[in-house]
Amino acid sequence: MPSSFAMKLRKHLRSLRLENITQLGNLDRVVDFRFGSGQNAHHILLELYGRGNLILTDGEYTILGLLRNFEYEGGGDEEKKDEVKVRVGNVYPVTFATTLTAPADDTGESAADNDLGEKTEVGVENEVVSSHKGLLTMNATLAYEWAKSELLLLSQKSAAQNANNGGESNNGKKKGGNNAKGGKKKGSTDDSIALKALLLRQSSGLFHYGPSLIEHCILTAGSDPVVKLTRDNIEYTLPEASWVELVQSLREEGSKVIQSLSSGESGGYILYKPKAELPDKEQAHDNKALAPTLPTQNVHSDKILLEFQPHLLKQHQNQNYIPFPNFATAVDEFYSHLSSQKLAQRADAQEAAARERLSKIRLDQQKRADGLALERERWKHSATLVETHAEDVDRALGVISSALESGMDWNALEQLVLMEKENENPIALLISKLDLEQDTVVLTLPDIDDWDEDLNAPKLHHVSLSIKESAHGNAREMFARYRASKDKEAKTAESSSMALEAAEAKAKKQLAEAQRKKELVRVLPARKDAQQNELLVKRYLRPGDAYLHAEVHGAATCILRAKRRRTPDGKTQVIPLSDRALNEAGTFTICRSSAWSSKMVTSAYWVESHQVSKTAPTGEYLTVGELVSVLY
Numbered sequence: 001m002p003s004s005f006a007m008k009l010r011k012h013l014r015s016l017r018l019e020n021i022t023q024l025g026n027l028d029r030v031v032d033f034r035f036g037s038g039q040n041a042h043h044i045l046l047e048l049y050g051r052g053n054l055i056l057t058d059g060e061y062t063i064l065g066l067l068r069n070f071e072y073e074g075g076g077d078e079e080k081k082d083e084v085k086v087r088v089g090n091v092y093p094v095t096f097a098t099t100l101t102a103p104a105d106d107t108g109e110s111a112a113d114n115d116l117g118e119k120t121e122v123g124v125e126n127e128v129v130s131s132h133k134g135l136l137t138m139n140a141t142l143a144y145e146w147a148k149s150e151l152l153l154l155s156q157k158s159a160a161q162n163a164n165n166g167g168e169s170n171n172g173k174k175k176g177g178n179n180a181k182g183g184k185k186k187g188s189t190d191d192s193i194a195l196k197a198l199l200l201r202q203s204s205g206l207f208h209y210g211p212s213l214i215e216h217c218i219l220t221a222g223s224d225p226v227v228k229l230t231r232d233n234i235e236y237t238l239p240e241a242s243w244v245e246l247v248q249s250l251r252e253e254g255s256k257v258i259q260s261l262s263s264g265e266s267g268g269y270i271l272y273k274p275k276a277e278l279p280d281k282e283q284a285h286d287n288k289a290l291a292p293t294l295p296t297q298n299v300h301s302d303k304i305l306l307e308f309q310p311h312l313l314k315q316h317q318n319q320n321y322i323p324f325p326n327f328a329t330a331v332d333e334f335y336s337h338l339s340s341q342k343l344a345q346r347a348d349a350q351e352a353a354a355r356e357r358l359s360k361i362r363l364d365q366q367k368r369a370d371g372l373a374l375e376r377e378r379w380k381h382s383a384t385l386v387e388t389h390a391e392d393v394d395r396a397l398g399v400i401s402s403a404l405e406s407g408m409d410w411n412a413l414e415q416l417v418l419m420e421k422e423n424e425n426p427i428a429l430l431i432s433k434l435d436l437e438q439d440t441v442v443l444t445l446p447d448i449d450d451w452d453e454d455l456n457a458p459k460l461h462h463v464s465l466s467i468k469e470s471a472h473g474n475a476r477e478m479f480a481r482y483r484a485s486k487d488k489e490a491k492t493a494e495s496s497s498m499a500l501e502a503a504e505a506k507a508k509k510q511l512a513e514a515q516r517k518k519e520l521v522r523v524l525p526a527r528k529d530a531q532q533n534e535l536l537v538k539r540y541l542r543p544g545d546a547y548l549h550a551e552v553h554g555a556a557t558c559i560l561r562a563k564r565r566r567t568p569d570g571k572t573q574v575i576p577l578s579d580r581a582l583n584e585a586g587t588f589t590i591c592r593s594s595a596w597s598s599k600m601v602t603s604a605y606w607v608e609s610h611q612v613s614k615t616a617p618t619g620e621y622l623t624v625g626e627l628v629s630v631l632y
Helices: 004-013 078-084 111-122 140-176 195-199 207-220 242-263 281-286 327-336 338-388 390-405 410-422 426-430 471-518 530-540 579-591
Strands: 018-023 030-035 042-047 053-058 063-066 268-274 303-309 320-324 431-435 440-452 457-466 546-549 558-560 564-566 572-574 605-608
Touching (some): 004 042, 004 053, 140 242, 195 207, 268 327, 303 327, 320 327, 338 390, 338 440, 338 471, 390 431, 390 440, 390 471, 410 426, 426 431, 457 471, 530 558, 546 579, 579 605
Antiparallel strands (some): 018 030, 030 042, 268 303, 268 320, 440 457, 546 558, 546 605, 564 572
């Protein structure tokens, strides 16, 4: 069901013809479409700034319908506040929608008034803001005073909002207590504003410049566009002396850029950033087998297109850009690759996720193998140390076992060990820790094969031993664990290899899918009627493309366009259509036919472009939209 706004458009514009298209103001982004003339005239106003809007008005610009309500700031006193509200029943406020007007002629009427036509009948000519009230005709002192007055108004407005928020919070606490929703204190409003936002305010007279051009002028003047200004810090953050270059830049640079845009000599540019490569050479080497092998024909496949501009501004100096002879060509090139770039970015994200997942699996498997190898070497080293110091180990274990067999208390045994250490008993010095609950003791054994050059002594290693076994018994147990760890490492390596192969196979599949999505989207136009059928064939069918249709009522005539790529010798090579693309296009053709609703099983056919002809066989006649498919 159509929306209420669409129904209003049908009601008021059904029998009217588009008579005129004009632009409100000068260089502004409000387009006026006039339907009909005289008393039956209606207007559609298209606002191409901010969130955008579409407004339907009558001949006197009284609003009949719109997509969204809006309220312009700076509407004067409270009694006239309705004049700046864009809503049904009000007159469209030309003053706030157009901020730049042409200079007045000898008769006293401005060009903007002449462009507005019927607007003068409702008194909107008095609302047009003349350019002499803006910063462009001010000197540095007046501009500085204007900035201070705007910051003062902003500070007063912020203080009033904060006071209202505080009053609402106090009322909420009285009614609902601390737990009530009304008792929650709202955040305070900041009274600071960026310099660029300050110059974009209605009273500056520069709103028609737009954010990009204003930022260009600020940077040309040597100032920071995002510096925060308040009425307290403007004296040292942006003093009056800084406004000399700023006003001069706004006047000279702004007019130069606008003049260049008006003359059509500005050209066109697409700003881009190079696509990031793989993080490092090692990862590229590890994933060499996973690299996409399918060819690409997108000339911008190595770039991420950011935006298009009719002029290279100051903030674009350090960015990469592609020049074009005119702005229209740049816009067309940008949007022709926008959808494919989004698909390519999704595919790149999917590819990066697959590579990262595979890298994590490899890292996890490697950590497991390294951990098992470290454990295996630790058991071997510990067993070797126990065998080397078997005599001292047996003495230490014998002392502890004898003390426990005599019924000595565990605490008393620990005190005895500490006392013997103080007496420099060599056997007691070997004991590092007693863990009698687990029937183990940790001994500190020197490794004569691992010498510490700084201390000029062998390094010490802690070895956990069972007090129920002898030195050789503990060594035998450690060697058994060493052999078991070695077998476990071999089995883990084998299972890790299988898991890694499965992960690589899955990653290859995901990368192949990502590469398929990374290709440019095939144009698949389908006709709506007989006239469009001929138009599509004449305009879009090229050598190498496929023409699809089905012998079913209502089946769509589709053209599947083949991709092309540039060869090193400068020629264009057609990439053959894949079976999957033809299958999907044929399915699309059948879905548009009556076979879909009647659940009839049928199939579509396709022929190459040179097999489609508009020439009828001898003695036959082709009506509009009919074509001949020559089958071999």
